[in-house]
Amino acid sequence: MSALAMFRALRNRASPVFSSPYLSSHVASIPKFISTLILAEHEDGAIKPSSLSAVAAAGALSEGNSISILLAGAGPSLEEAASHAASIHPLISQVLVANTDKLRYPLAEPWAELVHLVQQKGGYSHIIAASSSFGKNILPRAAALLDKSPITDVTDISGPQLFVRPIYAGNALCTVRYTGGDPCMLTIRSTSFPVPSVSDDSKSNAATISQVDLSTFNEDAVGKSRYVKLTSQDTERPDLGNARIVVTGGRALKSAENFKLIEKLAEKLGAAVGATRAAVDSGFVPNELQVGQTGKIVAPDLYMAFGVSGAIQHLAGIRDSKVIVAVNKDADAPIFQVADYGLVADLFEVLPELLEKLPEKK
Ligand SMILES: Cc1cc2nc3c(=O)[nH]c(=O)nc-3n(C[C@H](O)[C@H](O)[C@H](O)COP(=O)(O)OP(=O)(O)OC[C@H]3O[C@@H](n4cnc5c(N)ncnc54)[C@H](O)[C@@H]3O)c2cc1C
Structure with a gap:
């Protein structure tokens, strides 16, 4: 099959090109309890749409998945973002807030340390971030700290341990079964998991907001990289990743x-x-x-x-x-x-x- 024919097949959402009967015979080994931690990005007091796509992906893992959102930073916009996260979707049961100046910027070292800390306390079966610069920066480092092999760029979820991701520059899809034990760590392509709609009902069922206990947070992890500045185009155009x-x-x-x-x-x-x-x-x-x-x-x-x-x-x-x-x-x-x-x-x-x-x- 030529590369272009492959592109057309993939665009038409053909079934995964690489999938083996071996995989489907092992789908049965599903963990008893699925609980997911979402590493979320926020801006101007709101959760970014890519992080909401991660919530949609978590919803696809299993019914009854208990979903927690992890937010970090400092200042009033963090509190606003926490309220936004708590009311945005009924699938979210808990919002964890790490409020410290050390996490004001999305640097990989302190964030990975935070994920390690929160995972030790929460024992999540899955940790998910969007495949944005934020997620691609943080999740692999956190996975290394937790001694796990992350699965990146997931485009479809066939079960709690069965994921589809593109390979060969998107010319083929590969089905991957995860066998590494908790937590299973994923980055997801937000374009493959549409942002869940916000209903007014969900606002009345706001999730609980809890502060992360940072008394054992390893501040020595902070320091290898340094935040210099954020440069972005001063434009009212929609964001490229989410534009219609x-x-x-x-x-x-x-x-x-x-x-x-x-x-x-x-x-x-x-x-x-x-x-x-x-x-x-x-x-x-x-x-x-x-x-x-x-x-x-x-x-x-x-x-x-x-x-x-x-x-x-x-x-x-x-x-x-x-x-x-x-x-x-x-x-x-x-x-x-x-x-x-x-x-x-x-x-x-x-x-x-x-x-x-x-x-x-x-
Ligand atoms: C590892 C790797 C990663 C890469 N990643 C990316 C990537 O992320 N994104 C990406 O885009 N590329 C990527 N590339 C590069 C990619 O291979 C192509 O070189 C690139 O996409 C070509 O860009 P282009 O179509 O603008 O230019 P060209 O290939 O030069 O095409 C220009 C086109 O314009 C047409 N044209 C010329 N004049 C006119 C005119 N007046 N009116 C109308 N049509 C005209 C020509 O017919 C031609 O088809 C990557 C390459 C490698 C090796």
């Missing part, structure tokens, strides 16, 4: 100046801006906009690609997009083999025309 519409530009844009055509279109559509690695490497846009195997994974309702060839490493990041639209002047560009709508045309003609015809965003 993504407009992406490739190398064909030729310059940062020309790339503004993509940004203007995104503005009119209320979309996030994405870029190929070639566009990032050429300096048109910052690295954080890269979509693909080594960039962000996106799953919008509409993905628009302008001057993007459709390299397999780029396609690895857009597999879960519902509708893909491509504009490329080469009719043989691989992107057309995965696009739902394709236009063989020069983007420097198409983009100005689109911008002229679309109304201004109110």
Whole structure:
């Protein structure tokens, strides 16, 4: 099967490419009690949507899973985030708050130490974080402290110990059975676990909020890495990882100046801006906009690609997009083999025309 045919099969949610009868015959060994700790990220007094996807993933482990959210930091926004977490979904039974200046920033060393401490007290069967920079930074280190082998980038959960994850740059799916004992530690792709909806009923069933006892917290763990600063684009555009519409530009844009055509279109559509690695490497846009195997994974309702060839490493990041639209002047560009709508045309003609015809965003 060619890489593109594989992409199409995976996009259509084919059953895992690698799954063995050996696996299914061992599914029976389910732990008696499932309890999950979610390592959650918060911002401006609210839980980030990627961490809510981790709650959705925990819900898929088993019915009756007891889910605790672990939050850390300092200051009033932490307390607000704790209240938000407690009321966001009925699946959450407990919110654990580690309130200390040592955890103000999401550094791997103190966070891993915290996870170790909380696991020793709570004895969770599973620990989950989203596959964001936060989760990818913290969970492997925490797993090393707990002497466990983490399973990363999970896209589907078939049982408490049976997980599906992509391999070979997303060209195949692999089913993995975990046999390492508690806790089973996972990072999940948030695009594969839609954010659970918030009902008003759940607000009246708020989860309990407890402070983590930090008297035995190893403060010596703090110090190997140092938080310098957070730099983020000052923009009102939606977050690339959660946007409903993504407009992406490739190398064909030729310059940062020309790339503004993509940004203007995104503005009119209320979309996030994405870029190929070639566009990032050429300096048109910052690295954080890269979509693909080594960039962000996106799953919008509409993905628009302008001057993007459709390299397999780029396609690895857009597999879960519902509708893909491509504009490329080469009719043989691989992107057309995965696009739902394709236009063989020069983007420097198409983009100005689109911008002229679309109304201004109110
Ligand atoms: C380990 C590894 C990881 C990688 N990770 C990523 C990743 O995460 N994301 C990623 O994107 N890439 C990644 N790459 C790079 C990837 O292989 C491609 O090189 C890259 O995606 C190509 O970007 P592009 O489509 O913008 O450029 P090109 O491949 O140069 O394609 C440009 C396209 O624009 C078209 N075009 C040119 N002029 C016009 C015009 N005027 N109007 C319309 N169309 C036009 C051309 O026909 C062509 O198809 C990775 C590579 C490696 C080896």
